[in-house]
Amino acid sequence: MAEVKKVLLNKEGLHARPAGALAKAAAGFKSKIELQFNQKRVNAKSSLSLMTLGLSHNSEFTILADGEDSEQALKTLADLVDKEFKI
């Protein structure tokens, strides 16, 4: 199990488009990937669940990955967060 702490840079929060982009990227990995925020943990491959976290601008959250490609997954997703989900 690997994890990384991130801060959400998007001004509008984790809205539909960024949540969709994150879920899509997460789905490309075999590992189980989750997002944790305020004691709530959800499947990062589900855009719907990601949206229900209510992440807003500057929220601090954790990405957790468990599986053979967990390191690569964390790197890719952390990158995506830093780039504000602009692919």
Add this chain to the structure above:
Amino acid sequence: MISAASTKIFKGTAVSKGIARGPLYFKKELNLTNGWASRGSVADEQNRYNRAVDLSRTDLNQLIARMDVSHSEGREVIEAHIQLLEDPDVQEQVFAKVEEGFSAIEAYSNVVEDFRNLFAQLDDEYMKQRVHDLDDVSKRVLFYIANPNEAYENISLTQPSILVSDDLSPSQLLSLDKSKVLGVVLKHGSTQSHTSILCRSLEIPCIVRAAIDVDSQDSKMIGFLDSIAGDLYLNPDPQIEAKLESKRVNYINELKLLQSFKNMATKTQSGRLVPLGANISGPQDVESVLKNDAELVGLYRTEFLFLDRTKAPTEDEQFEVYKKVFEGLPNKRIILRTLDIGGDKVISYLDLEKEENPFLGVRGIRLCLKYKDLFKDQLRAILRASIYASDLGIMFPMVSTLEEITDSKKILDDVKKELSLKQIPYNEKIDIGVMMEVPSLGFMLKEVAQEVSFISIGTNDLFQYSNACDRMNADLGSISSPNHTGFLRFLKFIIEESHKYGLHVGVCGSIAHHPQIMPFLIECGVDDLSMTAQHVLEARKAIASLK
């Protein structure tokens, strides 16, 4: 003998004028009954769910394939819907519930309901609205779980009919053969929804918010839709039918009479010309400008393009749209108003602060001067498209200070210089003007005239600001009538001051075709009037009888 008790009347709000008679077509909503009734094995129910997801995916992909390539926004919305459709958490939870013994339809409804509740708890207004996307998707899936052998979008009009439905999306309306849609009656909907706007421009009689129960009606009935009064009659008795029929004939004759006012200049009996313009919001209105013979476009609202989307339109996208409008209306004067939005509208891609008083806050030119890149993109697109326009005016909205005018002109000049450097051509003869909506600007027209060549009085906002009166507030009653002595004197003052200092002055608010106020404006000397295209011929006829 015909039973007299058979007439049923449903009241609604008229959104598109007209009178239609014909058979009724009831667009049935979801039929879930067979899905509830039969519950198969766990495998059956899971397959039923999987199949519904597959059918929905096929639908959505076809929708994308049918869409105009340039419609990137629409494509993104549908792609997001496909993602919701395939959401792994939803699938997992549905499967788990089916294993607990629920039918596919129960399981899926429950899961969607759980997510609805989670969304309702979010603080963010925009996110709460995302529930509509989920609803859109889940309606389709539920339909296919219950009816795997039917088509979801199943409006099949075999004969010209009055369409009655709970609701109708703009794309559903556009997918229909217009010659078969005599009228539209909606249980929901609103006067300013896109569907209502489309009905008006397509000249399909339409009423909304009609208290009619679609599912309990019999489609063998004959309907009479009077969307002047806002009534739908089912099986009218002979007496009522005769009355409606004569109203219909009168209406058609009236329209015919109005047609005789086409292709002529608008003038009073003494020969004074009062050009009538149309207010438009994009290329979809071009046809009705031509059809109703408007002499100019007095107000081209550009904000339509910026609303209901996840990011601002690109310069190229805007260029294509403006070009389409300019090319569609050659030789007509067009007054284009730059982006007029503010805190009262949700624009997800701008981080607009929530304001206590959005109508007194960062809106119109104030917003553009704050988001300069957004403003420059629009100006660049307008200038690039301007070579397709013969007589163009650019107008800044919600101006309250001279600095706003000089700052905006400075930005426009900067953009022109940029284009010249890149050798991109633009029309050199563009007039600059401002909206006259903030009362105190009315006392600065001498200075305004040093900076611009025309003003357009936006009477809706000017009235709201000068009479401290929210025109959307129904409780205000007659206080919200613009037929107010002080307000009319103010209008007269503005028109006279404008002429004193050499400003061209037009009126583009809804009072421009008000039966009592229009003659007053003309008497004051207004140079032109602009209104919804459908009112132009009526106004021309009224003006022709003025001295």
